[in-house]
Every structure is written in structure tokens, then in C-alpha cells.
Amino acid sequence: MEKLDRAFYLRDTVTVARELLGKRLCHWVGGALVAVEITETEAYTGVEDKACHSYGGRRTRRTQALYREGGHAYVYFIYGMYDLFNVVTESAQAPCAVLVRGARPVPGCEDAIAWLRFRKEYGELTPAQRRGLLDGPGKVCRGLGITREHNGMDLLGEELFIGAGASLGREFSIGVGKRINIGYAMEAVDFPYRFYCRFGDSDCKK
DNA sequence: CTTGCGATTCTA
DNA sequence: AGAATCGCAAGG
Numbered sequence: 321m322e323k324l325d326r327a328f329y330l331r332d333t334v335t336v337a338r339e340l341l342g343k344r345l346c347h348w349v350g351g352a353l354v355a356v357e358i359t360e361t362e363a364y365t366g367v368e369d370k371a372c373h374s375y376g377g378r379r380t381r382r383t384q385a386l387y388r389e390g391g392h393a394y395v396y397f398i399y400g401m402y403d404l405f406n407v408v409t410e411s412a413q414a415p416c417a418v419l420v421r422g423a424r425p426v427p428g429c430e431d432a433i434a435w436l437r438f439r440k441e442y443g444e445l446t447p448a449q450r451r452g453l454l455d456g457p458g459k460v461c462r463g464l465g466i467t468r469e470h471n472g473m474d475l476l477g478e479e480l481f482i483g484a485g486a487s488l489g490r491e492f493s494i495g496v497g498k499r500i501n502i503g504y505a506m507e508a509v510d511f512p513y514r515f516y517c518r519f520g521d522s523d524c525k526k
Numbered sequence: 527c528t529t530g531c532g533a534t535t536c537t538a
Numbered sequence: 539a540g541a542a543t544c545g546c547a548a549g550g
Contacts, residue, residue, distance in 0.1 A: 358546090362534075363534070372533090380546075380547065381546085382547080394528060396533085397544080397545060398532060398534065398545085399542085399543070400532090400536075400544035402534055406533085456534070458534050459535080500533070505533095
């Protein structure tokens, strides 16, 4: 499968966050290629964004991956329980990233369905259950088997990458809103940096 | 070394 | 609305 190239990730973070909607996030794991379609993202725009881990140029062991060139993974641990997957964007001088907040299984991708079913220990999955496997940033990592071991990984490699093709699902428009759970971020709480798929009848947000 | 708290999820 | 649960980052 053709992958998004470096140039895609080196662009403006908000643009990348919008354009990642509908793209296929893929992880080769356990002998299966697990592919899901991204339905919700948030942009974290770097040193001037109080909600971003690199705000003010903060550079610690945790934030190191943010200072890589665009197209790398930034995976960090939160709330004592969850790993969250981000796509690093822009140049190495601009520590920005896009948080993947939600996804859904790609129709017809049986490897992914089998993997997700295994993760949830379900026999069969209703459409609602399939959606519920990936409808939060912690669930995206759990569902795809992404952990902190993937922190800093190059998304142009073979194991973890994002497909360049158009969405396999239905057409959608882009919904915009404020980011979730960043109440501490002063003026940045109101930035319209959350993006989600709108499918006419139903939105991909809770 | 200590401590406050978080880009969440699940249950009620 | 609250608990679970622990690494990170800041401060002493």
C-alpha cells in the first residue's frame, strides 16, 4: 500500500489534522495488517499553544519525539492507564503534532476486524460494537496495539504507517470544535483545533 | 525525593 | 459524578 510521504507531514499542523481524516492508519502486528480509518483528530501547534506538551519550548525526555521531523510517532502515557498516539508534524524546529482521537475499522479489511475482535474478546461484532472499539484516543492505541514502544518511530517505515489513498468509506464533511480535556490551557481552550468526520446522518463524535 | 495532576475510560 | 492508576515535570 502506498504511504503518505514526508512532504505530507511537513506541512502546517492544522492542515495535516484535517487531511488525516479518512486516511488509513496501519499497523503490521501479530501477523496481521491492522488498518483503520481515522475519523477524529486534534491539532497541537507547538511552542505557542498552551495545550501542547512542547509549549514554551519545553524539551524533556517525554517530549523528545515532538522535536523530530514530521512523519514520526509521538506516543505518550496518560492517566496511569492509557497510551495516546500522535503524528508529529512540520519541521524538527517546530514541535507540533496531531492527536488521533478516533477511528473505525475499514470495511472489508478482515485482518483488522479479526484483530479488533480478538482485542475485545468478542465472538461477533455488531456495527455499533465495531465503532465502539476505536471511538477514543486511548481506544485507538489499544485497538491497534500501539504502545510507548512505538514512540519516535518513523511512519515511513514498514511497521506503522498511514496509507496515502482516499477514504474507503462514504464521503464526509469536516466538523470543527474545541479540543477535549485541556481546561488548563487558558486562551488555547477555545482554539478550533478538533476535527471529525460528518456523515450526513451521523457525526463521528460522542 | 516529593507531589499534584493529566490530550481517558468505564461504571453508575 | 467518581474512581482507577502511574509517569511526568516542576519544585525543594
